[in-house]
Amino acid sequence: xxxxxxxxxxxxxxxxxxxxxxxxxxxxxxxxxxxxxxxxxxxxxxxxxxxxxxxxxxxxxxxxxxxxxxxxxxxxxxxxxxxxx
Numbered sequence: 001x002x003x004x005x006x007x008x009x010x011x012x013x014x015x016x017x018x019x020x021x022x023x024x025x026x027x028x029x030x031x032x033x034x035x036x037x038x039x040x041x042x043x044x045x046x047x048x049x050x051x052x053x054x055x056x057x058x059x060x061x062x063x064x065x066x067x068x069x070x071x072x073x074x075x076x077x078x079x080x081x082x083x084x085x
Contacts, residue, residue: 003048003056004081007068010041015073044068053080 011017017039024038046063050056057078069076 001050001083001085003050003053003083005046005048005056005060006079006081007044007046007060007064008041008077008079009044009064009069009074010039010076011073012075053083056080 011020020038020040023040024035027035027038046060048056048059050059057080060078064076064078065071
């Protein structure tokens with residue numbers, strides 16, 4: 001089966017997010033005083049062929065470890081969509 005995977009990647013807490021700070025400052029300058037925090041990250045969509053959700057997640061986690069995520073400064077979350085036949 002093919003699983004659609006949403007991979008969300010963000011800087012770890014404590015790592016300076018200069019892009020997020022810049023965007024937040026711009027929004028506040030535009031009058032969005034309700035904004036309390038903003039972090040900028042990456043969204044990656046993958047279609048993965050696997051026998052199960054667990055296998056698909058394991059494959060994507062390995063991809064993250066091998067290339068997609070810098071585990072020193074980034075963290076990630078895997079969201080699996082419904083399987084497609």
